[in-house]
Amino acid sequence: MSCFRLATATALAGVRPLPPASRSGALRLLTRKRNPDVAFARRQFAVAVENGGGKKKPNGTFKLAVLGATVGAATGSVYTMYQRWTDGSSHKEHEETKPTCLGGIPAGVRITKRYVNPKDTSGLDIVLFQFQTCPFCCKVRAFLDFMGISYAVVEVDAVLRQDIRWSSVKKVPMVLIRQQDGQYVQMVDSSAIISLIATYLQDKRTDIGELAQFYPHTSFFDDDGKKKNDILNKYFLMYREHTPKGVSKETEETDRKWRSWADSHLVHLISPNCYQTMGESLETFEWFSQAGEWDVHFPKWERDLMVYCGATAMWAIAKILKRRHALTDDVRSHMYDALDQWTNELKKRNTKFMGGKQPSLADLSVFGVLSSMEGCQTFKDCLLNTSIGKWFYDVKALVEKNRGQLQRERIENLAAIA
Missing domain, CATH: 1.20.1050.10 (Glutathione S-transferase Yfyf (Class Pi); Chain A, domain 2)
Structure with missing residues (x-):
């Protein structure tokens, strides 16, 4: 409606008559100029003043301006309502969503294999949902293997994805990591998973579930105005008091x-x-x-x-x-x-x-x-x-x-x- 009001006010201003004092003052100002451009402008101004004094109805240009402003405002309103209907949170930016916690491993989850390291001192209970040759899954496995951590693997069907039907996030890699209270924190994104576990290995005094809260999903708008989601701090390790030696x-x-x-x-x-x-x-x-x-x-x-x-x-x-x-x-x-x-x-x-x-x-x-x-x-x-x-x-x-x-x-x- 603001666009409509602006267009209407502009059109009305174009046909509003000037007060007599303003007319004479303006004419005297233009009369002082003696070059062809000013003379032409003086004639056009005089015609506009005379036409403005009559009680003529708005011309076709004015009608088109009003019509265009009305159509534009209506179209913009409909588009805005449609955007909000299709994405109820499209207007929200920097909205954070904390990682999900589950009461246990979902029923029906099929473990395909485990990597068990007798020297593992992490105390972590990890279930990795993956495609074997997914680059991001390979990243997580490379990290877990190098650190000597034991973990279970659920090989997900890359087409049907039956083993992650229980999850609202249909992406891999995804891990479920057991907290001290017996619940499992659900983490996605390979870099966030690696940062979370690497942080925990540096200092095990903080429960893995508490550390996961430092890696929330956050919404933002890119340069094209499209809403995107990413995980905050995913390349950062969250040290408590100070960085470890050698870092x-x-x-x-x-x-x-x-x-x-x-x-x-x-x-x-x-x-x-x-x-x-x-x-x-x-x-x-x-x-x-x-x-x-x-x-x-x-x-x-x-x-x-x-x-x-x-x-x-x-x-x-x-x-x-x-x-x-x-x-x-x-x-x-x-x-x-x-x-x-x-x-x-x-x-x-x-x-x-x-x-x-x-x-x-x-x-x-x-x-x-x-x-x-x-x-x-x-x-x-x-x-x-x-x-x-x-x-x-x-x-x-x-x-x-x-x-x-x-x-x-x-x-x-x-x-x-x-």
């Missing part, structure tokens, strides 16, 4: 920089590379099936559905992602450039790992992303055309050395024995 501000900033780089850049190069042709997409999903033991954990029809539907869908999605991230047809070159950027930084620092003598969270994040395509042709080409191999296999050796013993199982109702 400086520079090392923290470096870690956050490269962890963010892995999420915002490196991971987006995988799909356009691994699924750029239908043949390569099918080859990739056959490797996924082998790595994830889909023939063991799922019936044949479900395994075939995941392979053929997944390969077709990702082949199509890869083309969309290629355009979205402004990649050229030579998608391999973008991957090579990214890996050269990482290895050049290692050379500049003259260290074995980004963390120095031992892998940091940044090393484990980049390793996890790359390990998701280890059996694909893309990774083989990367080994031939970049110097990533030495660093990658050095990290892999340490991850496998610290990993717990694999126990394959399928428990239909974990809640009954939890």
Whole structure:
């Protein structure tokens, strides 16, 4: 309505007669000017004054202005109501949602395997919901394995997703971690999961559920005005009184920089590379099936559905992602450039790992992303055309050395024995 009032007031101002005193003053002012432009303006002004003195009805321009303002205001009101109807919280910004807590493991959750490390002193009870070859899931596993933490795995069907039907969040990786009170805190987002557990390992005096409250979902609007959600502090470790020994501000900033780089850049190069042709997409999903033991954990029809539907869908999605991230047809070159950027930084620092003598969270994040395509042709080409191999296999050796013993199982109702 404010737009309507403004347009109406403007139109009315254009036909309102000037008071006699104002008319004579204005005419005298214009008469003093003696150049052609002023003379023309004087004539137009005089005509406008004379026309304004009559009692003529508003002309067609005025009617169109009023009509346009009315239509514009009505359209804007309808659009606003529609936006609020489709998203009741679309107007809210920086709204925080704390992690969810569950009374126990949901009934029907099927554990497919466990990694049990006798040397694990974390005291954590973790259930990881994952796709075996999802880059973000690989990141979480690389971290848990390197830290020597025991955990259970639920292999989720990438198409039907039956094992996460109970959750309002239909994404993996997702973890359920047991709190001191017996409840399970639910965490999503690989970087937030890693930061939460890494924080707890630095100082176990605070319950894992309390620490999880420092990683809430928050809403914001991007540069295009679209509402987005992300997890606050996901690249930060929440120390209590002071940072631990050997951790400086520079090392923290470096870690956050490269962890963010892995999420915002490196991971987006995988799909356009691994699924750029239908043949390569099918080859990739056959490797996924082998790595994830889909023939063991799922019936044949479900395994075939995941392979053929997944390969077709990702082949199509890869083309969309290629355009979205402004990649050229030579998608391999973008991957090579990214890996050269990482290895050049290692050379500049003259260290074995980004963390120095031992892998940091940044090393484990980049390793996890790359390990998701280890059996694909893309990774083989990367080994031939970049110097990533030495660093990658050095990290892999340490991850496998610290990993717990694999126990394959399928428990239909974990809640009954939890």
